[in-house]
Amino acid sequence: MSLIEVTGLVKTFERRQAPWGRPRLIRAVDRVSFAIGEGETLGLVGESGSGKTTTVRCLLRLIEPTAGSFLFRGEQVFGLPASRMRALRRDLQMIFQDPDSSLNPRMTAGGIVEEGLVIHGIGSPADRRARVRELFEWVGLDAGMAGRLPHELSGGQRQRVGIARALALAPAVLVADEPVSALDVSIQAQVVNVLMDLQQRLGLTLLLVAHDLRLVRHLCSRIAVMYRGRIVETGRAGAVFHAPAHPYTRALISAMPDPDPGSQPPRIRYDAAGFDPEAELGEVAPGHWAATSAARQ
Ligand SMILES: Nc1ncnc2c1ncn2[C@@H]1O[C@H](COP(=O)(O)OP(=O)(O)O)[C@@H](O)[C@H]1O
Ligand SMILES: [Mg+2]
Incomplete structure (x- = not known):
């Protein structure tokens, strides 16, 4: 059993073009399934608007999913009462x-990092101060x-304070939604290094949402492309990067800036008209799945 098992997650929104118009249903998340094992890092990638944030907001029940199942350590999270949900958010x-x-x-900053410990009644004030010092050190804050x-x-x-706060209660899973995309490019790498270091030091289970594939390549053992x-498409990071099977994944990878501009291969465009939302994931190589029509046949 995986730590996290998401099956058939759907979230629809109503959108009205005009106040008097008929609402249109938008499927922001459409039958999404994935699993994350203990200590694994899954990168959820895709362009803006592909449904990544909506997916993680449903898992944390910040918004209510329309359909689907989310098992956390085998426990069904969707439908849990608020009191049990509060306890579970600790993890x-x-x-x-x-x-x-x-x-x-x-x-x-210290109060923000300590707050969760206070709320959950963990440790004496001296214990908590020591814990806050440790967390500050982990994220490289003086x-x-x-x-x-x-x-x-x-x-x-x-953002380091945000990371320290998230780690204060030693959660089983960390969900990071574009954790560096609001930061200056010059400091993104530093924060990425903090996350990498923590991942190695603590063996964190991480669900990392990003539109930047470079971040995912650094941090993730597996990838799911939305x-x-x-x-x-989903599979081990190396397989998806080196042998992308879905044309959308190929386009996404070809749009990655190359550190050596001289060797940048030509950019591949994805033809959205060819997208089949009904295509099912099929195994293209062991552990590597893609929703290509070829895989369906
Ligand atoms: N609260 C909302 N009401 C209506 N539509 C929404 C809402 N939140 C997100 N959406 C729509 O759902 C789609 C997916 O959005 P989002 O999950 O934020 O994508 P991403 O995080 O991949 O950029 C978009 O079309 C967005 O406009
Ligand atoms: Mg988003």
Whole structure:
């Protein structure tokens, strides 16, 4: 049994073109299934609007899914009462895209990281201070920053606070939704290194959402590629990067900037008209699945 098993997840939204118009149903997430084992890192990738954030918001029950199942350690999460859900969130922590809007502006950095420990009544004040110091060290923050308010920190430091807060309760799973895309390019690599270091040090189970494939290549053992609410390809990161089977994945990879511009291969475009939302995932190589029509035959 995997730590996380998502099956047939669907989330629809109603969208009205005009206040008097008839609402149209949008399938933001369409029959999405994946599993993550203990200590594994799954990268959920795809262009903006493909349904990545909606997927993770459903898993954390920040919004209610339309259909599907989410087993966490074998327990059905969808439909759990609020009290049980609160307890479970301790083990399922989230790092948000934008540290500016996800940190309480009136709390100090140390207070933000400590808050979960206080809420769950963990340790004495001295224990908690020691834990906060340890977490600061893990994410590469100077202990002297603990007394600062979010606006007195840089964007990269704020995201480190967000990571330390998410780790405070030693969660079983960390869900990170585009954790560096709101940061300056010059500091993205530093925060990525913090995540890599933590992943190795703690053996974290990580669900990493990103539109930037380079981030995923660094951090993830497996990848799931999303397009228009569907997972169109999934497999080990090496296999998906080196032998992409779905034309959308090929286009996505070809759009990655090459560190050596001279060797940049020509960009492949994806023809959206050829997309079949009903195509099922088929195994193209052991453990490597793609929703290509060829795989269906
Ligand atoms: N609250 C909402 N109401 C209506 N449509 C939404 C809502 N949230 C997301 N969507 C739509 O769902 C689709 C997927 O969005 P999202 O999950 O944010 O994609 P991603 O994170 O991959 O960029 C988009 O078409 C988006 O406009
Ligand atoms: Mg998103």
